Amino acid sequence: MSQNGMTVRPQPPMPTNKDDITGTWNYLEWGVERIMLALKDGVDLKTYMSLYTSIHNFCTAQKAVGSQPQNNLNSSHRGAHLLGEDLYHRLNEYLKRHLTSVHEELVKHSDEALLTFYITEWKRYTTAGAYNNHLFRYLNRHWVKREVDEGKKDIYDIYTLHLVRWKEDMFGSTQNAVMDAVLRLVEKQRNGETIEQSKIKDVVESFVSLGIDESDSARSTLDVYRQYFEKPFLEATSKYYTAESQQFLAENSVVDYMKKAERRLDEEKERVALYHREEIMGPLMKTCEQALIAKHAPILRDEFQVLLDNDREEDMARMYKLLARIPEGLDPLRTRFEAHVRRAGLLTIEKVAGQGDALDPKAYVDALLEVHTQYAALVKSAFTGESEFVRSLDNACREYVNRNKVCEKNTTRSPELLAKHADNVLKRSTKSTEEDDMEKLLNQVMTVFKYIEDKDVFQKFYSKTLAKRLVNGTSASNDAETSMISKLKDASGFEYTNKLQRMFQDMQTSKDLNLAYDEWRNDNFDKEDRKDEIDATYQILGTGFWPLQPPTTGFIPPPAIVKTYKRFENFYNNKHGGRKLTWLWHLCKGEIRANYIKMGKVPYTFQVSTHQMAIMLMFNDSDTVAYDDIAAATTLDKGTLDPSIGIMLKAKVLTASPEGASPQSGTSFTLNHGFKHKKVKVNLNVQIKSEQKAEAEETHKTIEEDRKMLMQSAIVRIMKSRKQMKHAQLVGETIQQIKSRFSPKIPDIKKCIDILLEKEYLERLDNDELGYLA
Incomplete structure (x- = not known):
């Protein structure tokens, strides 16, 4: 057989x-x-x-x-x-x-x-x-x-x-x-x-x-298998795909090649399940990736800029997945992406930068967000939200947010404009903002805030605008205000928002105090005794927490409100012995009913500052009052008095004599009985641009002073724990400690060290070392 x-x-x-x-x-x-x-x-x-x-x-x-x-x-x-x-x-x-x-x-x-x-x-x-x-x-x-x-x-x-x-x-x-x-x-x-x-x-x-x-x-x-099957198989694979990829790239576009490479990699992966040992998966994929991707990586990367310029999201995602397979394949892409986003940000801001000081904060913040939103979406969709691409995006945004055309003359312009935009968002407006929309707007503010380097500047301007919203009652909602403070606290810590939270506490304390005062007044005075009082509410603001400037001018309150505020003063002093009330008349405001002119049968109501109130109440005794009499009765300085009258002249509540004259000695003013306005309530309490500018300058001065104190306290804190330190090391560690609040300049730190040497907090030792003096 x-x-x-x-x-x-x-x-x-x-x-x-x-x-x-x-x-x-x-x-x-x-x-x-x-x-x-x-x-x-x-x-x-x-x-x-x-x-x-x-x-x-x-x-x-x-x-x-x-x-x-x-x-x-x-x-x-x-x-x-x-x-x-x-x-x-x-x-x-x-x-x-x-x-x-x-x-x-x-x-x-x-x-x-x-x-x-x-x-x-x-x-x-x-x-x-x-x-x-x-x-x-x-x-x-x-x-x-x-x-x-x-x-x-x-x-x-x-x-x-x-x-x-x-x-x-x-x-x-x-x-x-x-x-x-x-x-x-x-x-x-x-x-x-x-x-x-x-x-x-x-x-x-x-x-x-x-x-x-x-x-x-x-x-x-697996020695025999690896030597006699796996090794020649991988060598043949490398040879095959090296030849094929070179020929395909010579005849086709890079995008078409990437699609081809994707298919080839998927095919090889499928072959492992069909007839290979699972152990070959790693070496086989590496061999294919080397032949199909690594050898052509420079050509692929050169195409990346073209894809970016033309928003080819799907093709960028394809390139990302391919280059992510090889060691350090994505590093050049991240570098190019960062540079591209930075350029896009700077170009977008250039379009709105031409407005100069009149730059609308919303337009500026929208320009910042436009680029971030576009490329954050790209990172998420095309680059799978990969942390290194997120870092590249953050680096680019930090650059164009802090160093752009708007910031050329004033490096703190970005945080200042962001604070003003936040103020506009949180202010009560005629069109109500839905809660979800408000939260979205606040999140957008926080997106830009994350990239702001001078966070202390934002804090100063934000606290000032918050103070005004609280004092003037112009906040859109308390929930929105507390939500914003909570977001800032999460981003920058408790110390950053401590004073902001204390301001809210003062407002609640003031509400309780007003209720207690009303009860005290009702218990101690009969109706007859209360009839001369005017309706008033009082806000008691802690000196150390509110960023409010003391009055810059003398002022005698009008007799009509003296009895009212003096009675409250007595109540407060009896309740809190040892505390001192300082009246901030420049922040007070009220309403005056103009019985001499009406819209139909309803008298006009003027919303005025207390300074304007004192001026207008003088017209109860005479229709015409001289400038010099107003100045003598109110003791307001010219810088405050002239703008206050100027607003009333502009609104045509008063007329000047001689006609068209500006507020000055020798001029007199007369009530305009022919006054007309489309609203019954007329707001005359308008901040003057010169005051706004002066306030901004004052804020910047306080920022500089606060920075010096912050640097000095950081230096003392470091030296207290280290006792001795090299000068250069101290400068470096000081930068590390305070860079979350602002970017300190080395010459400023050195000046602070010199001040502390003079004050004998520190001493010079040998070898460029500094010592701490207890």
Whole structure:
């Protein structure tokens, strides 16, 4: 009978004498050959049992002699040992001869035919090896185990022996041809042809099976697979994709190439599940990424600017995913992205910068946000919100927020304008702002605030505008105010918002105090005694927490309000002995009903400052009042008096004599009985631009003073803990401690150190060191 060109010998007789080594082996060899070559038909149970029995008898032939004396036991075992060894080596020689004939057949084939033959023979051979391992298990359990236990080399269980023989007699001389056939098959698939993938999977499994651990045959390694399959496979992969990518890029656009590279990477990933070991995934992907991405990274990066300029979001996302696969692949993209965002920010701000001092805070903040919103969305969608791209965006925004055309002459312009914008957002307006919209607007303020370097400037201007909103009752809502303070606290800490929160506490305390005053007044004075009082509310503001300037001019309040405020003063002094009230008349305001002119039947009401109130009440006694009389009665200085009258002249509440004259000595003013206005309530309490400018200048002065104190306190705090320090180190640590509030200049820090040396908080030591003086 023949199988694949190899002949199966006719069955020899079963040995009757178990000591007949030659006859026994001839019978066994016939059985093994049946298993090796005629596996499809196999052997029947009777034949299998006769083969198994022959092996058992053969291995125990010497042990059958039971009358051996005790001192001959060793020679008995040695005899059995020699028989087991003979059987093992005869089987080993048979496998060599068998594989020689298989090899002779294999070399007649090539390409897929060679693979088909190799896989068929491998499966037949290893299945037969499993049968033989079972057939020779008595040999495995006794002779093989004893040899292995004694540390003998090159002895294996019968199945492993089959693998060793294949590895030495077949694999060494065929693996190159097999791998060449595999690689040609894979190349066909990469070129779009359909292949029989199971063939490659079978080859992979055969290479893995041949990873025999020489020190422990029970264990296997991937050494053979890695050296003879994985290594050439990766080399061929690199060669294929290097050539393909170069040709494709020469003939197509970068964007088309990126799509192609994406597809190729996905295909290779899918192949791992189809016929590879999972272990190849990492090395295979790295090989593909090197050939498809790393070698062409400069070309891809050059295209990035074009994609940015044209808002090609999908293609940027594709480029990001590709370059993210290689080490440091994204660094140049982040650098270009940062520069691009910075340029975009500066260009956008240039468009609104032409307004100069008249620049609308909202227009400025909207310009800042426009660029940030656009590129924050891009980072999230195209760059998966990756932290390093977020950092690049933050760096760019910090640059264009703090160093742009608007900030050229005044480096603190950004925080000042942001504070003014926040003031406009939080002020009560004619069109009501929905709660969700308000929260959105406040979040936008905080977005810009995050990038502001001079946070102390924002704090100063914000606290001033907050104070005005609270004093004048112009806040859109207390909830919005507290929400904003909470956001600032989260961003910059408790100390940053401490005074802002105390201002709110004072407002609540003032409400409670007004209620207590009303009760006290009702309990202590009858209606007759209260009829001369005017309706008034009082705000008690803590000196240390409110950024309010003391009056800059003398002022005598009008007699009409003296009784009212004096009575409150008495109440307060009785309730809080030892406290002193300082009246801030320049911040007070009220309403006057103009009974001499009406809109229909309703008298006009003038909303006025207390200074304007004092002026207007003088017209109760006469329709015309001289400038000099007003100045004498109110004691207001010219800088305050003239604008106050000027507003009333502009509104045509008063007329000047001589006509068109400005407020000055010698001029007189007359009530305009022909006054007309489209509203019943007329607001005359308008801040003058010169006052606004002076206030801003004053705020900047206080900022400078506060910065000096902050730097000095930081220096003292550092030196108190360190005792001694090098001058340069002290400067560096001071910058670190206060950079969250503003960006200090080194010359300013050095001046503060000199001041502290003069005040003897510090002393100079040798080697440019400074010491702390307790």
